[in-house]
Amino acid sequence: MRLGLIIDVETCVGCHGCATACKQWNTSGTIGPLSDIEPYGSAPDGAWLNRIKTFELVSETSEQTVHFPMSCLHCENADCVSVCPTGASYKREEDGIVLVDQDRCMGCNLCAWACPYGARELDPVQGTMKKCTLCVDRIYDERLPEEERKPACVLTCPTNSRLFGDFDDPQSEVSQVAAARDGQDLMPELGYAPTNQYLAPRSNKEKLPQRRSEDLLGSITDWIKEAIAR
Amino acid sequence: MHPPFSIIFFTVITGMGYGALTWLGLLPLTATTVSGQTLIISLCICLITVTSGLLSSILHLANKKNAWLALSQIKTSWLSREGLVALILFPVAISYGAASSYLANAGTVTALGLLLAANAIAVIFCTSMIYASLKTVPQWHTKLTPSSYLLLGFSSGALFLNAVLVSTRDETLPVALFLGCGVAAITVKALHWRALGKPGPVTVKSALGISHASMLLLDTGHGSKNFIEKEFCYDVGPRTQRQARVIVIVLLVGALLLGSLAVMRDSWIVACSACVTSLLGIFLERWLFFVEAKHVVRKYYE
Numbered sequence: 345m346r347l348g349l350i351i352d353v354e355t356c357v358g359c360h361g362c363a364t365a366c367k368q369w370n371t372s373g374t375i376g377p378l379s380d381i382e383p384y385g386s387a388p389d390g391a392w393l394n395r396i397k398t399f400e401l402v403s404e405t406s407e408q409t410v411h412f413p414m415s416c417l418h419c420e421n422a423d424c425v426s427v428c429p430t431g432a433s434y435k436r437e438e439d440g441i442v443l444v445d446q447d448r449c450m451g452c453n454l455c456a457w458a459c460p461y462g463a464r465e466l467d468p469v470q471g472t473m474k475k476c477t478l479c480v481d482r483i484y485d486e487r488l489p490e491e492e493r494k495p496a497c498v499l500t501c502p503t504n505s506r507l508f509g510d511f512d513d514p515q516s517e518v519s520q521v522a523a524a525r526d527g528q529d530l531m532p533e534l535g536y537a538p539t540n541q542y543l544a545p546r547s548n549k550e551k552l553p554q555r556r557s558e559d560l561l562g563s564i565t566d567w568i569k570e571a572i573a574r
Numbered sequence: 575m576h577p578p579f580s581i582i583f584f585t586v587i588t589g590m591g592y593g594a595l596t597w598l599g600l601l602p603l604t605a606t607t608v609s610g611q612t613l614i615i616s617l618c619i620c621l622i623t624v625t626s627g628l629l630s631s632i633l634h635l636a637n638k639k640n641a642w643l644a645l646s647q648i649k650t651s652w653l654s655r656e657g658l659v660a661l662i663l664f665p666v667a668i669s670y671g672a673a674s675s676y677l678a679n680a681g682t683v684t685a686l687g688l689l690l691a692a693n694a695i696a697v698i699f700c701t702s703m704i705y706a707s708l709k710t711v712p713q714w715h716t717k718l719t720p721s722s723y724l725l726l727g728f729s730s731g732a733l734f735l736n737a738v739l740v741s742t743r744d745e746t747l748p749v750a751l752f753l754g755c756g757v758a759a760i761t762v763k764a765l766h767w768r769a770l771g772k773p774g775p776v777t778v779k780s781a782l783g784i785s786h787a788s789m790l791l792l793d794t795g796h797g798s799k800n801f802i803e804k805e806f807c808y809d810v811g812p813r814t815q816r817q818a819r820v821i822v823i824v825l826l827v828g829a830l831l832l833g834s835l836a837v838m839r840d841s842w843i844v845a846c847s848a849c850v851t852s853l854l855g856i857f858l859e860r861w862l863f864f865v866e867a868k869h870v871v872r873k874y875y876e
Contacts, residue, residue, distance in 0.1 A: 401789060457710065533775040
């Protein structure tokens with residue numbers, strides 16, 4: 345199995361619900377707490393496993409605002425694991441989830457340096473490294489109804505911009521969507537082979553194919569439309 | 575990259591200590607003959623120096639109680655390897671000191687000396703590979719990183735050992751030794767600085783997986799600086815960088831001139847100031863090594 349997420353940047357509305365749900369679940373989960381320093385102060389600090397950045401995309405045909413949630417991409421070639429001197433960072437054989445053993449981490453930051461995606465954050469109180477667990481303490485919990493055995497971020501997303509599943513299974517929803525929508529590896533040139541896939545926003549050109557009318561009236565209407573277009 | 579004081583102190587001080595241990599180990603091969611007492615004193619000073627550096631590196635850890643586990647991953651982690659070879663060095667250095675004091679057999683002493691030199695070189699190399707192995711920092715991910723760490727270690731180590739030998743009024747190191755290492759180190763460092771200007775492989779487009787448009791960061795999603803920004807988005811102005819580079823070169827060249835003068839005059843004060851000048855230069859060089867390094871995660875914050 346190769347478990348991971350698909351994140352659809354086109355439909356994400358930047359509500360930060362995934363990050364909040366993640367923090368809520370994981371602060372009392374297996375790697376918890378996710379400590380905060382002065383959460384209500386002027387400069388709050390703390391460990392988050394998912395953060396959303398917002399970009400303005402400018403192309404010839406469009407200007408779009410894009411929200412970009414980022415958490416651990418559970419890479420196949422995870423350098424964060426190989427650089428770890430204590431063996432705290434490891435990648436599970438059975439499902440490819442990258443985890444940090446909180447009882448072995450010495451807080452040297454080297455894994456955060458080795459991660460190109462900024463997915464690892466040092467807990468400012470505990471002094472150990474925190475990262476996305478893909479809600480490993482939830483997705484296998486048989487006491488939960490089957491439809492709830494998903495990461496907290498996926499369950500909470502109001503626009504269904506996050507999908508969870510097994511990328512090794514060609515029939516799974518994530519494999520099918522990744523193939524259909526041309527899922528992107530982030531920073532492929534580094535060779536980390538991330539499992540999580542990002543769906544880039546389609547440009548307006550792609551969404552609205554320009555078609556010329558065949559008949560005379562249609563052509564004139566097109567011409568008028570073009571003339572009065574903004 | 576944010577320049578952590580404990581790590582900079584650690585790499586500079588241990589680089590000098592292991593550099594000096596390398597030359598101490600190679601002494602039996604050279605014309606320089608030192609008394610057993612001087613050798614023991616030099617070995618002790620070097621070991622105290624590297625120990626202080628190693629202890630400083632522990633200060634960098636946020637969860638020190640697990641530091642004892644750091645030697646467990648020598649198969650993949652350069653940090654583990656560094657810790658292991660650093661620990662092995664202590665018995666090797668002690669055997670070498672004991673052999674040269676109490677054994678007449680020159681062959682054994684030479685062999686142990688060579689082992690000590692190889693071990694000391696291995697520690698500096700492992701330290702440099704912690705940085706050079708990171709694909710995420712293009713400015714570090716180059717052969718120039720281990721080259722400059724090794725050469726700066728050899729050159730400051732030679733000046734350090736020279737200061738110790740001159741102070742014990744025993745011997746001096748050949749001037750050609752630290753002049754050669756020093757000039758090589760400065761040359762490699764200049765090459766490294768020149769290579770920094772090249773753009774890395776990662777672009778904002780490949781970082782976001784979006785190729786049809788140009789990107790502009792609107793919002794980092796949080797009100798104050800997060801861990802990633804504090805750790806990786808540390809900047810100083812280009813003017814500061816240029817000035818610092820000039821000062822590094824001036825200090826390193828000055829150290830070589832002082833070292834040569836110390837050998838000519840046989841003055842321990844000049845020999846010690848050569849060593850201190852070289853340390854200051856390398857300290858500033860290591861600070862620059864961090865602040866000039868641009869981690870690829872910054873593509874998401876630019």
